[in-house]
Amino acid sequence: xxxxxxxxxxxxxxxxxxxxxxxxxxxxxxxxxxxxxxxxxxxxxxxxxxxxxxxxxxxxxxxxxxxxxxxxxxxxxxxxxxxxxxxxxxxxxxxxxxxxxxxxxxxxxxxxxxxxxxxxxxxxxxxxxxxxxxxxxxxxxxxxxxxxxxxxxxxxxxxxxxxxxxxxxxxxxxxxxxxxxxxxxxxxxxxxxxxxxxxxxxxxxxxxxxxxxxxxxxxxxxxxxxxxxxxxxxxxxxxxxxxxxxxxxxxxxxxxxxxxxxxxxxxxxxxxxxxxxxxxxxxxxxxxxxxxxxxxxxxxxxxxxxxxxxxxxxxxxxxxxxxxxxxxxxxxxxxxxxxxxxxxxxxxxx
Numbered sequence: 001x002x003x004x005x006x007x008x009x010x011x012x013x014x015x016x017x018x019x020x021x022x023x024x025x026x027x028x029x030x031x032x033x034x035x036x037x038x039x040x041x042x043x044x045x046x047x048x049x050x051x052x053x054x055x056x057x058x059x060x061x062x063x064x065x066x067x068x069x070x071x072x073x074x075x076x077x078x079x080x081x082x083x084x085x086x087x088x089x090x091x092x093x094x095x096x097x098x099x100x101x102x103x104x105x106x107x108x109x110x111x112x113x114x115x116x117x118x119x120x121x122x123x124x125x126x127x128x129x130x131x132x133x134x135x136x137x138x139x140x141x142x143x144x145x146x147x148x149x150x151x152x153x154x155x156x157x158x159x160x161x162x163x164x165x166x167x168x169x170x171x172x173x174x175x176x177x178x179x180x181x182x183x184x185x186x187x188x189x190x191x192x193x194x195x196x197x198x199x200x201x202x203x204x205x206x207x208x209x210x211x212x213x214x215x216x217x218x219x220x221x222x223x224x225x226x227x228x229x230x231x232x233x234x235x236x237x238x239x240x241x242x243x244x245x246x247x248x249x250x251x252x253x254x255x256x257x258x259x260x261x262x263x264x265x266x267x268x269x270x271x272x273x274x275x276x277x278x279x280x281x282x283x284x285x286x287x288x289x290x291x292x293x294x295x296x297x298x299x300x301x302x303x304x305x306x307x308x309x310x311x312x313x314x315x316x317x318x319x320x321x322x323x324x325x326x327x328x329x330x331x332x333x334x335x336x337x338x339x340x341x342x343x344x345x346x347x348x349x350x
Contacts, residue, residue: 001324002031004094006105006147009038009055011190012229013251014100014120015047017155020168021098022049024316030324032098035089035105043214046231056085056104086111098323099147106147116149117328119165119319121250122273124154127161133279134272151328157254157280157310159339162332166342167254168316170235179240180261185302186241187211188234188252191268192293198224200293207302210237243301248274248289253281260309263287264301311343 005021008014018034025032034053036044041055082104089108091097097109101120109116122143124130144152154164185207189197194215201209201224209224212234216226227233238244244256248267256263265287267274281287286308290297322334 001095001326002033002093003096003098003323004033004035004091004105004109006035006037006097006099006102008101008120008147009036009044011038011249012231013249014102015044016170016231016251016255017168018100019049020170020314021316021320024320028317028320028324030320033094035102037085037102037104045229057081096323099149101143101147103147106149110148115328117151117153117323118147118149119153119155120147121155123149123152124156124160124164125273125276126152127154127163129160130154130156130164131160131276131280131283133283134275136272139272151331153331153334155250157257157284157286159335159342162335165319165335165338166312167251168319169255169258169312169314180242181208181240182242183207184237184241185209186234186237186244186261188213188244188246189266190214191247192266194226196293200295200298203295204298204302210241212237245298245301248278248281250277253277253287254312257286257308257310258312262301262304262306264298265289266291266293311341313338313341 005018007018022032022034034050036053036055037057044055047053085104086107089104091105091108091112091114094114097105097114097116099106099116099118101118101122106116106118125132125135125143126140152163154161155167156164183206187197187201187209190213194213197211197213198221201211205223207223210227211224212227212229214229216228218228219226238255238259238261241261243262243264244252245264246252248265253263253265263281263286265278265281267278267289278287278289282289288297288301288304288306318337319334
């Protein structure tokens with residue numbers, strides 16, 4: 001079987017999930033090509049797991065000062081270029097398009113009648129049993145048509161529906177896990193202005209903040225340690241931090257939950273997925289939420305002791321076997337197998 005794996009490159013969560021899958025595909029000898037869209041090619045980093053991957057613009061969104069800018073997002077969408085990229089992507093030699101919310105390969109597969117199987121957190125919102133705090137009917141239509149697929153597997157923190165599978169957390173986040181350093185806090189707020197993040201953190205000198213940001217270079221401002229994007233450095237700091245301050249992306253929240261790190265989430269304003277993630281985790285008692293860069297909320301969270309550890313799987317071997325065997329409509333057995341060892345040690349969402 002030959003697979004084209006389309007990955008949404010906006011943010012780093014989809015890429016993190018793709019790394020786990022890429023290592024498993026390679027170990028199992030499955031032939032996979034990788035295709036990324038969503039950010040300029042020069043802004044990808046630590047991509048060695050994907051070999052000679054391809055990329056193009058695709059469709060993405062524009063953010064400013066911690067919120068989605070709808071007008072600039074609409075102005076940035078180059079639909080003519082998008083349609084050209086879809087037509088130029090030759091998928092005729094593939095048996096399957098495996099897709100993580102990436103629109104170009106999804107539409108190319110649909111047009112060429114190549115099977116498309118989606119696995120993404122966004123896909124979970126297509127199923128009514130999943131919490132829908134910030135989800136409107138048009139959001140579900142957007143998800144369905146943004147990156148169309150024959151089968152949608154949603155990734156989430158609870159087994160809400162038979163089409164929902166748990167997140168796979170990279171082995172690297174587990175290996176040599178260190179004891180938490182009480183005054184160390186990891187900060188990842190890439191959609192906020194860097195100076196605004198620094199302003200938030202400067203009045204808490206008793207904490208050592210390790211702040212990763214696309215605009216940062218490796219340097220320190222007293223107790224605030226700025227770090228440029230680096231997967232290896234980020235994971236090392238995640239292992240021994242006492243807590244994580246982040247936008248409400250799914251993948252980082254999942255990694256933090258597995259490692260038992262407390263969470264303070266500031267969802268990207270206007271982005272329904274992040275708003276829903278934040279409210280879901282708050283309702284489960286697994287995170288605190290601030291809707292803006294709020295020093296009072298940060299102080300309250302720093303003084304809290306809310307920590308949970310949830311076992312999520314690291315090895316997607318069974319999922320890859322399921323893909324290769326072509327048993328794609330038997331989602332019930334996949335669901336049952338992947339959830340059987342997950343410790344759901346928290347309350348159900350009402």
